[in-house]
Amino acid sequence: MLTSQRKSLILDILRRDGQVIAKRVAEGFSLSEDTIRRDLREMAAEGLLKRVHGGAMPISPELADFSTRRDVSLEAKQRLGAKAASLVRPGQMIFLDGGTTTAEIARHLPRSFDMTVVTHSPTIAAELEHHPTADVVLIGGRLYKHSMVVTGAAAMAAISQLRPDIFFLGVTAAHPVHGLSTGDFEEAAIKRHIARCSAETYVPMTEEKLDRASSCHVLSIAEVSGLIVPEGAAEALLEPYRGLNAAILAA
Numbered sequence: 001m002l003t004s005q006r007k008s009l010i011l012d013i014l015r016r017d018g019q020v021i022a023k024r025v026a027e028g029f030s031l032s033e034d035t036i037r038r039d040l041r042e043m044a045a046e047g048l049l050k051r052v053h054g055g056a057m058p059i060s061p062e063l064a065d066f067s068t069r070r071d072v073s074l075e076a077k078q079r080l081g082a083k084a085a086s087l088v089r090p091g092q093m094i095f096l097d098g099g100t101t102t103a104e105i106a107r108h109l110p111r112s113f114d115m116t117v118v119t120h121s122p123t124i125a126a127e128l129e130h131h132p133t134a135d136v137v138l139i140g141g142r143l144y145k146h147s148m149v150v151t152g153a154a155a156m157a158a159i160s161q162l163r164p165d166i167f168f169l170g171v172t173a174a175h176p177v178h179g180l181s182t183g184d185f186e187e188a189a190i191k192r193h194i195a196r197c198s199a200e201t202y203v204p205m206t207e208e209k210l211d212r213a214s215s216c217h218v219l220s221i222a223e224v225s226g227l228i229v230p231e232g233a234a235e236a237l238l239e240p241y242r243g244l245n246a247a248i249l250a251a
Contacts, residue, residue, distance in 0.1 A: 174211075
């Protein structure tokens with residue numbers, strides 16, 4: 001089999017299964033695992049896939065900066081925000097991650113009862129300037145401008161003193177095997193820390209983030225309470241996530 005043919009078949013497997021396991025492909029092609037690993041390295045260098053331990057995954061597109069992302073998939077994000085906000089109950093403390101989808105959660109929060117909203121994002125805090133019943137707590141620290149959130153030791157220490165009822169987590173990618181991920185190491189660490197301080201964690205995400213992987217792992221799917229996804233998302237896309245301990249909520 002020619003190298004170009006192998007690579008084409010590997011891409012077919014990646015599209016079909018959402019991942020490539022080098023050992024399994026090598027057995028299927030009756031080739032050495034080293035040969036398949038070499039193919040995967042070359043394909044990764046060509047930007048066709050993302051190498052991970054034992055195989056490969058679809059490459060996650062580079063995330064645009066915060067201001068550029070505001071109007072991307074806006075209608076879907078509005079529905080996700082409304083669904084997430086409907087989970088909030090009177091008197092709860094909720095933690096809102098940074099991001100354009102969580103900004104929609106802030107805009108849809110109920111105005112008929114009191115709640116405490118904690119965030120490490122100044123843009124999210126600003127969204128709540130005129131909310132009549134939300135008591136807003138803004139965590140301080142070093143500002144990561146790309147996502148408009150704070151990171152670092154000071155932020156981690158302040159978050160450690162809190163026990164939110166719900167954390168609405170933003171990620172750049174999700175995969176049933178490799179979990180939830182984002183593009184920055186420090187941001188991934190603080191997301192993980194917030195989740196572990198919170199009673200429940202829900203992850204709103206647009207469809208294009210499913211079956212993708214970014215460079216920095218945050219949590220496994222089993223470690224969150226639920227994924228909030230657009231209504232009408234393909235069942236074939238969602239099926240691998242069912243049975244992983246996280247509820248699938250359609251918005």
